[in-house]
Amino acid sequence: xxxxxxxxxxxxxxxxxxxxxxxxxxxxxxxxxxxxxxxxxxxxxxxxxxxxxxxxxxxxxxxxxxxxxxxxxxxxxxxxxxxxxxxxxxxxxxxxxxxxxxxxxxxxxxxxxxxxxxxxxxxxxxxxxxxxxxxxxxxxxxxxxxxxxxxxxxxxxxxxxxxxxxxxxxxxxxxxxxxxxxxxxxxxxxxxxxxxxxxxxxxxxxxxxxxxxxxxxxxxxxxxxxxxxxxxxxxxxxxxxxxxxxxxxxxxxxxxxxxxxxxxxxxxxxxxxxxxxxxxxxxxxxxxxxxxxxxxxxxxxxxxxxxxxxxxxxxxxxxxxxxxxxxxxxxxxxxxxxxxxxxxxxxxxxxxxxxxxxxxxxxxxxxxxxxxxxxxxxxxxxxxxxxxxxxxxxxxxxxxx
Amino acid sequence: xxxxxxxxxxxxxxxxxxxxxxxxxxxxxxxxxxxxxxxxxxxxxxxxxxxxxxxxxxxxxxxxxxxxxxxxxxxxxxxxxxxxxxxxxxxxxxxxxxxxxxxxxxxxxxxxxxxxxxxxxxxxxxxxxxxxxxxxxxxxxxxxxxxxxxxxxxxxxxxxxxxxxxxxxxxxxxxxxxxxxxxxxxxxxxxxxxxxxxxxxxxxxxxxxxxxxxxxxxxxxxxxxxxxxxxxxxxxxxxxxxxxxxxxxxxxxxxxxxxxxxxxxxxxxxxxxxxxxxxxxxxxxxxxxxxxxxxxxxxxxxxxxxxxxxxxxxxxxxxxxxxxxxxxxxxxxxxxxxxxxxxxxxxxxxxxxxxxxxxxxxxxxxxxxxxxxxxxxxxxxxxxxxxxxxxxxxxxxxxxxxx
Numbered sequence: 001x002x003x004x005x006x007x008x009x010x011x012x013x014x015x016x017x018x019x020x021x022x023x024x025x026x027x028x029x030x031x032x033x034x035x036x037x038x039x040x041x042x043x044x045x046x047x048x049x050x051x052x053x054x055x056x057x058x059x060x061x062x063x064x065x066x067x068x069x070x071x072x073x074x075x076x077x078x079x080x081x082x083x084x085x086x087x088x089x090x091x092x093x094x095x096x097x098x099x100x101x102x103x104x105x106x107x108x109x110x111x112x113x114x115x116x117x118x119x120x121x122x123x124x125x126x127x128x129x130x131x132x133x134x135x136x137x138x139x140x141x142x143x144x145x146x147x148x149x150x151x152x153x154x155x156x157x158x159x160x161x162x163x164x165x166x167x168x169x170x171x172x173x174x175x176x177x178x179x180x181x182x183x184x185x186x187x188x189x190x191x192x193x194x195x196x197x198x199x200x201x202x203x204x205x206x207x208x209x210x211x212x213x214x215x216x217x218x219x220x221x222x223x224x225x226x227x228x229x230x231x232x233x234x235x236x237x238x239x240x241x242x243x244x245x246x247x248x249x250x251x252x253x254x255x256x257x258x259x260x261x262x263x264x265x266x267x268x269x270x271x272x273x274x275x276x277x278x279x280x281x282x283x284x285x286x287x288x289x290x291x292x293x294x295x296x297x298x299x300x301x302x303x304x305x306x307x308x309x310x311x312x313x314x315x316x317x318x319x320x321x322x323x324x325x326x327x328x329x330x331x332x333x334x335x336x337x338x339x340x341x342x343x344x345x346x347x348x349x350x351x352x353x354x355x356x357x358x359x360x361x362x363x364x365x366x367x368x369x370x371x372x373x374x375x376x377x378x379x380x381x382x383x384x385x386x387x388x389x390x391x392x393x394x395x396x397x398x399x400x401x
Numbered sequence: 402x403x404x405x406x407x408x409x410x411x412x413x414x415x416x417x418x419x420x421x422x423x424x425x426x427x428x429x430x431x432x433x434x435x436x437x438x439x440x441x442x443x444x445x446x447x448x449x450x451x452x453x454x455x456x457x458x459x460x461x462x463x464x465x466x467x468x469x470x471x472x473x474x475x476x477x478x479x480x481x482x483x484x485x486x487x488x489x490x491x492x493x494x495x496x497x498x499x500x501x502x503x504x505x506x507x508x509x510x511x512x513x514x515x516x517x518x519x520x521x522x523x524x525x526x527x528x529x530x531x532x533x534x535x536x537x538x539x540x541x542x543x544x545x546x547x548x549x550x551x552x553x554x555x556x557x558x559x560x561x562x563x564x565x566x567x568x569x570x571x572x573x574x575x576x577x578x579x580x581x582x583x584x585x586x587x588x589x590x591x592x593x594x595x596x597x598x599x600x601x602x603x604x605x606x607x608x609x610x611x612x613x614x615x616x617x618x619x620x621x622x623x624x625x626x627x628x629x630x631x632x633x634x635x636x637x638x639x640x641x642x643x644x645x646x647x648x649x650x651x652x653x654x655x656x657x658x659x660x661x662x663x664x665x666x667x668x669x670x671x672x673x674x675x676x677x678x679x680x681x682x683x684x685x686x687x688x689x690x691x692x693x694x695x696x697x698x699x700x701x702x703x704x705x706x707x708x709x710x711x712x713x714x715x716x717x718x719x720x721x722x723x724x725x726x727x728x729x730x731x732x733x734x735x736x737x738x739x740x741x742x743x744x745x746x747x748x749x750x751x752x753x754x755x756x757x758x759x760x761x762x763x764x765x766x767x768x769x770x771x772x773x774x775x776x777x778x779x780x781x782x783x784x785x786x787x788x789x790x791x792x793x794x795x796x797x798x799x800x801x802x803x804x
Contacts, residue, residue, distance in 0.1 A: 071450075
């Protein structure tokens with residue numbers, strides 16, 4: 001297994017612990033890591049204990065264990081998890097833990113050839129429990145990109161394995177700003193800019209946002225008190241954290257009953273290991289009434305059909321051309337990176353943090369799923385609609401505010 | 402080579418799941434092992450699902466995380482476990498799960514150079530909750546070996562890595578009876594023999610066992626209703642037969658924690674959570690280990706033996722005859738699962754409730770957070786049963802049963 005150098009692992013770990021999750025002395029830190037990410041997980045453990053963590057629990061997951069269930073498990077094993085797994089997440093909320101997830105694209109071989117219906121239905125109730133912690137702001141959490149050979153092979157198919165891995169490490173060091181003298185200072189400056197944009201967008205009190213591009217003509221209605229945020233969060237205890245690293249987006253919560261038109265995804269989308277290409281979705285009165293794709297549309301249809309909110313929008317996010325990810329012009333097959341390369345929407349659960357008025361919170365979408373897909377491109381024109389008037393928001397990837 | 406080990410791994414996985422844990426349809430199975438053992442863990446997982454498991458929860462264990470904690474953690478991090486781990490054990494017991502644990506040597510580098518006192522105290526308090534489930538016979542569980550390059554480097558340090566791993570695989574296949582045409586039939590036969598020996602030992606109602614050999618003169622008192630148990634006797638409270646260890650060659654019982662006297666020299670090195678202890682010599686007075694010495698690693702064992710009141714007293718005494726396939730190999734595996742089945746042994750720490758018959762004796766069983774086996778038997782160590790009237794009955798001579 002190729003390894004990253006210790007300096008990279010340590011810088012990434014320090015950023016995740018000290019800035020991303022912002023682990024506090026005495027806190028328990030839970031690290032979610034797929035197998036193959038041990039080296040970075042261990043560096044995160046070192047960094048967290050040095051920061052005074054009470055305990056570090058690394059929960060390793062394995063896509064091949066899941067494959068064994070889909071392949072060999074009985075029907076009643078699909079989508080089942082013992083209650084104690086759900087209770088554990090609730091306890092993590094009560095304990096106000098910190099959480100770091102090491103993110104990478106999964107090895108497609110782990111899901112190749114599996115029954116898509118079983119795969120789509122195999123959704124653990126644990127996910128729902130995690131969403132609860134996030135919505136209730138009980139934990140300071142961070143999802144951070146972590147290089148793996150399997151991921152590198154997907155992103156750079158033209159390179160041999162070792163070169164592809166080195167290239168991914170270099171690209172991640174760049175987009176995570178680990179190549180800055182102080183990664184934390186670099187991120188602080190970028191967050192100031194995004195927060196400023198978000199403040200101006202919120203001040204416009206937009207009723208809807210209109211996205212226009214190739215194959216896309218979509219109007220996304222907003223709630224009366226929808227506000228725009230950069231990805232800086234604060235827990236109910238007042239701990240500031242940065243839930244996604246890297247991040248380049250400003251986002252808001254749409255009205256789940258007022259999305260109209262068609263949208264075409266501008267990047268392939270990975271859903272639990274299945275690659276969905278050429279995705280086209282038609283919305284009527286907020287609902288995704290048609291989901292089509294060149295490949296694997298049924299995986300997304302199964303997910304969207306899980307509950308009532310699964311086929312409505314929970315997020316609208318805008319990304320400008322200044323982000324470091326879009327400039328690389330690569331498909332990373334990972335939502336964490338790809339969603340920060342382009343504007344996007346998400347089917348499923350809403351983050352109520354982006355709803356200003358308590359009274360609007362019940363109107364925000366709820367679901368057990370949250371699936372982002374990229375709809376933006378430099379050519380896409382984004383307008384805001386307020387009081388029947390149109391104002392340009394993005395042209396050629398530049399803010400018009 | 403990879404394909405060969407694939408087939409070997411599949412046979413080992415089937416033995417552990419079907420015969421060892423005896424996974425029942427609809428059960429939730431907990432599977433755990435080292436990150437390095439992922440190939441076998443995945444095969445075990447698939448086999449559990451084929452056996453009808455409702456869910457398989459795999460815990461990948463990373464020994465480096467302990468190093469990280471002992472090196473960088475504050476004092477309040479040592480020996481701490483999050484509350485949900487206790488909740489999980491309770492729920493697992495109530496659900497009546499199966500468990501399959503893979504073990505196999507520890508990379509000595511992982512814990513090298515750590516403060517032995519911090520390391521000794523860094524023991525998860527959840528361990529005793531698991532021991533309680535075992536005592537209550539709540540789970541059908543098994544512990545089996547997972548051959549790996551890591552383990553081969555420890556067990557066969559003088560061999561070239563590929564050859565060492567191949568030797569280890571052959572040894573594991575031999576001692577797990579996977580080289581027999583019908584491993585389960587072979588195990589049934591061996592376990593029936595050991596069960597019969599256990600029954601005869603129990604019938605004699607010995608008051609004590611006396612071990613004599615080079616560096617050893619130890620009398621281990623037994624409780625009035627101590628019974629000699631072996632893997633072939635094991636059933637959950639719900640009646641599911643399972644084999645707690647594969648391989649298993651021992652017949653064991655519960656000592657009287659107040660009546661152990663004399664001195665004992667361990668006949669094999671042992672590995673306690675990554676620390677090697679060799680040349681171990683322990684002196685007991687009225688049941689208590691009053692002196693623990695060793696050529697190497699004594700500090701670690703002393704720290705463990707001081708964890709609670711029961712940690713310096715015995716919770717198990719086990720006899721192994723010379724027909725053990727493990728003993729015949731002569732390899733030191735630095736892994737209790739195998740080494741303890743090579744030779745007779747005793748364990749510091751907690752004992753199992755099912756090792757006594759009478760309710761009254763149950764309260765006298767030693768209780769502790771720890772359970773550390775160490776080997777005291779060999780062909781040169783004779784074992785004699787002492788009856789209440791002082792009659793001495795030969796039990797093992799030159800490794801052969803006399804009973």
